[in-house]
Amino acid sequence: MTIQPEAGPYGPSRSAPAEPFTHPAFFYRGAADYLAGTTRFVRDGLAAGEPVAVAVPRGNLELIRGELGEDAAEVSLLDMGEAGRNPGRIIANVLRAFADLHPDVHVRIIGEPIWPGRSAAEYPACLQHEALINAAFAGRDVTILCPYDLDGLDPAVIKDAERTHPVLMDGSGTRPSPGYALESVLRECNVPLPAPPGAAAMSYGDGFCDDPLGRARAFAVEHAARIGLAGERLEDLRLVASELAANSLDHGGGSGSLRIWSEDGQVVMSVSDAGHITDRLAGRHPADPRQLGSRGLLVTHLLGDLVRVHTGPQGTTIRVHFDVGGPAGA
Template identity: 75%
Template sequence: MPFILEGLAAEEPVAVAVPRGNLNLIREALGERAAAEVRLLDMGEAGRNPGRIIPSVLRAFADLHPGTHVRIIGEPIWPGRSATEYPACLQHEALINLAFAGRDATILCPYDVERLDPVVIKDAEETHPVIVDASGTRTSSRYEVDHVLRECNQPLPPPEDAATMRYGHDLHPDPLTRVRDFAAEYAARSGLSGDRLDDLRLVASELAANSLDHGGGSGVLRIWREDGRVVFDIGDAGHITDPLAGRHPADTHQLGSRGLLVTHLLGDLVRVHTGPAGTTTRVYFDVNGDA
């Protein structure tokens, strides 16, 4: 609350993106009049996939106020995040300072020290240059985002039972149609429907197009069911060198594909492993809204 009220007193734009329970507490503490001056977002919805928080929450708000100092509260890690989600959350936290380099913004990331695993709190000291706790404000002696990003870029565990297809211009006359149909048919049999099925079809097509254009001209699609989700990944020979790839807000002047950004915006969770030997992009879609 002091962080928010100080911002409002200085007439600075303020945004708060936290899970719904905490959002309700903040709204109540602010009161109706002050709450109307703050951009309030449910992080459980806006940040369900941690990979979309930078482009669609943090940068989306900051970019509305060019040349102005902004304050943002973002809580991407809360009790209840799964072990599958956590590496993506940790990677997101490590990328924030890189995404905001040279910009006039202060971002506060709350951590529930009573309910989160102590390992999570230790990780936070590696992804944040400044720590605020019961003892006051201090510089983090463990701040080391490059190490965190290397640790987050690990090979993804192989699926136990996946339907697989290879695609490429040398294999099919219309590989993107084959990829879309293969993925959508499997997902539909697994219970995905409506707009979410259309989203999966689009993401599969965008990632496969990246393979054809930038990943050696071919790739492998694997799709399977896992814990109430339809999961698929695309593997190819490409190497992503920009750590913020897929997290830059859409640029209307950009030519070519925005496939990885579309993937982050539409998927319920996205994991990427990349290196000189190739890239695997894994996307999770919740069936019936349940993880």
Template identity: 60%
Template sequence: MNVPLDATALASAQEEPFVHPALFYRGSDEYLAGCLSFVREGLAAGEPVAVAVPGPNLALLRAELGGDAERVRMLDMTRAGRNPGRIIPGVLRAFADAHPDGHVRIIGEPIWAGRSEVEYPACAQHEALINLAFTGRDVTILCPYDVGALSPEVLADAEVTHPVVVDGDGRWRDSPAYDPDRVINGYNRPLPPPPDHAAQITGDVNTLGAARRWARAHADAAGLDEQRIVDVELVVTELLANSIRHGGGAATLRAWTDGGALVCEVTDRGHLSDPLAGRRPAPSGQAGGRGLLLVHHLSDLVRVHTTPDATTIRVYLHP
């Protein structure tokens, strides 16, 4: 039987305190109805509330909230979450960890009609990984999906990555398709091959400096400014260092441009067995464990394909 959405009631009705509903909306009226009720319930209860959605939707919510918008942490997801891999540590965990006492509410909309086919697999995996990252936490993360603009395949994936679906009338239902591992593993696919003109070198512990200079040269040739060139150097250095430590001691590095972005790829003989690697904030005082976190933070997109025999990490960096 359907009942009105109430995140607190839903959490109390199940043993797991983490609640992760998908909001299926059509048009601005349904969007505002679903999101505003969620935000206002939280504010009325004195709960910390954050909203991370694309800019136009953020403007809609801000206008409707009026003065209450000042009580909500509001982020443009097209910026904060351009790379889906940095949403968990940089948006969701950053807010939840800042409010460790009591229930926390977050609206996160990482998938919108403008997402490219290259980005989407990382977006879907992100939605699935939220369940692993927040199990046991007293947090509700509501994820809106525009049913009028997104494909049936995207909506079907949303039913797999969310245990609860909220329909446009504001009522929720359990999702029988819920199985986040299916999306995590299903989108762990071989990446499209690099173009024939991609530059390639082999890196190991003796060639870290040369690899850094190689990365700088390709970033400069791609027209990136000095700050982004430094970002590329750091990303390639961290990926190669990770391959040296965990991937058999050496890696193949490739670079090319794609639609204005510099694409860098590192392939080694390691296996990335932890799907949340690079998505957990590093505890204060911990030595190491920040390499992949930094890669996600600096990159505009990170795609991964891993098997027991090899791992490829491909990063996109825009000017």
């Protein structure tokens, strides 16, 4: 992605014949620093007549709302802790959902998907999401500013932000990132996802059983209910199991395997088959009502609390986490 030397603090100058999409990481320390950078970004956009959205964790959202005062009414405000609970749904359900409403003007979005308190299990999905933003918005007239808390986040997370953002910004100004490495990050995020030895398992399709979808659904629901998943969340798991099993039958060689287990207060379901996902943004494209065929991976991202994918020529594994007793927030 080309970085133009004449880029301003929040994106390219309007006269620069540059890649219109910009994706700066904003490094800050403390609330005052955070508010100075984010509210300037918002107010500059409003002054230019540009649509602006802010998707950050609730505490930071309230700080920004209070600092903006009456200007907050002109901004789309979202709690990223809910909307981005699963990082895999942010591109389609938050960023594209807003940007696609305004196809003919420059759009500004603050997106904060990584904050102190994100779990070790969630972080690789957050890292992959930040890298994929660059592929999802290439060529779009959009600026997505991503705040990073220098005091609250591990230094390794800050180094990763330099690898996933072409532009870096802090109190001293804006500069191209010397560490930007999109392809390297995406390769590192595509890691095998083995199930633990005690996981319940079943196979479906290609003669393993009659009614493979029904049996996969029943198996998943039975074991998830034993672990403690109930109500709407159990129905969400039922739908995801059905969609992923259908993908295996249609696109994964006609058969697959399903595993399910309990981990850290969650039900974890893993589906593996012989398919190979070649679209790096699969499951992250907004749904087109005219689209034919399965939307199983998009549904999975919208309903799961965390989704991880490993894919290659030898097959694909999709792992979905569901909080026991908690909503997905989709």
